[in-house]
Amino acid sequence: MxxxxxxxxxxxxxDRTTSRWGRITMGLCLALSWAAPAYLxxxxxxxxxxxxxxxxxxxxAAVFAAVWVIEPITYFPVLGPAAMYQAFMIGNISNKLLPxxxxxxxxxxxxxxxxxxxxxxVMAICGAVVVHxxxxxxxxxxxxxxxxxxxPESIVEVARLYIFPAxxxxxxxxxxxxxxxxxxxxxxxxxxxxxxxxxxxxxxxLALFATAxxxxxxxxxxxxxxxxxxxxx
Numbered sequence: 001m002x003x004x005x006x007x008x009x010x011x012x013x014x015d016r017t018t019s020r021w022g023r024i025t026m027g028l029c030l031a032l033s034w035a036a037p038a039y040l041x042x043x044x045x046x047x048x049x050x051x052x053x054x055x056x057x058x059x060x061a062a063v064f065a066a067v068w069v070i071e072p073i074t075y076f077p078v079l080g081p082a083a084m085y086q087a088f089m090i091g092n093i094s095n096k097l098l099p100x101x102x103x104x105x106x107x108x109x110x111x112x113x114x115x116x117x118x119x120x121x122v123m124a125i126c127g128a129v130v131v132h133x134x135x136x137x138x139x140x141x142x143x144x145x146x147x148x149x150x151x152p153e154s155i156v157e158v159a160r161l162y163i164f165p166a167x168x169x170x171x172x173x174x175x176x177x178x179x180x181x182x183x184x185x186x187x188x189x190x191x192x193x194x195x196x197x198x199x200x201x202x203x204x205x206l207a208l209f210a211t212a213x214x215x216x217x218x219x220x221x222x223x224x225x226x227x228x229x230x231x232x233x
Contacts, residue, residue, distance in 0.1 A: 011115055015081065022085030029089060066212030067199060076103060078175075090211045092132075096162060099171045100128035104173065130206030184222045191218045 004201035040046045048056075071093070072084070079087055079101055087093045104110075104124035139147065148156070163222050176185045190212050 005065060018082040018085065020080065025089060027087060062208065066209055071214050077112050078105075078117075079121045082118060083121035083125055086122065095167050096128055096173070097125050099167065099174065100124040100172050102171065106177075106203070142220075151200050176221065183217075183225065183227060187221050187225065188214070188218045191221065 006133050025170055041048065059098060072088075075087065075093060075098060076084055078098065083097075083101060087097045101121035101124045104120040104127075105112065105117045109115065110120050195206070195210050195217075200210055206213065
């Protein structure tokens, strides 16, 4: 067996293993997430009616249902299957795991969708989780109360308002530089700006679905306005 064939066989085993254990661990986590509600329903005096359960579910679905579909579709091309299992088990995908994967892929010049990019995403997520856990133990578990007590309130307020937008902005710039598709980048920025600056102020109800609508409209416009000459050469 040649080196290339051996590498392909090893990757095939890796893919089968991660897919098998990914499904198992995701199923176990789903069961654990149901454990507390199930205990309250079956072993306590709490007895919600069917109407109350459906009302609660629909209230959550109204806000997050679009994300249930959009997130897997948008993250998969960058992360790949193994890292997707990691990401949805860990959480904080958009502001921690996805940026880590993109930076790692850029550092080694790995194109999205390739085996190299998928392995880079897996290792980057492992590194991000280690740093996150260690920093939480030290900065929150050991020093959290002290840090909050010594930081001026004005700094805490600035951090609360601007840290997340700064992270997401950096991710957008990094991803745009990584993908190198100026036409699609411009379309995405224009659609997002129109949604947030023009439509949402006029129709506040759209705020719940703004992200999903921006993603869908951008996908459609990117396809319609794509550079057809590049595909015909």
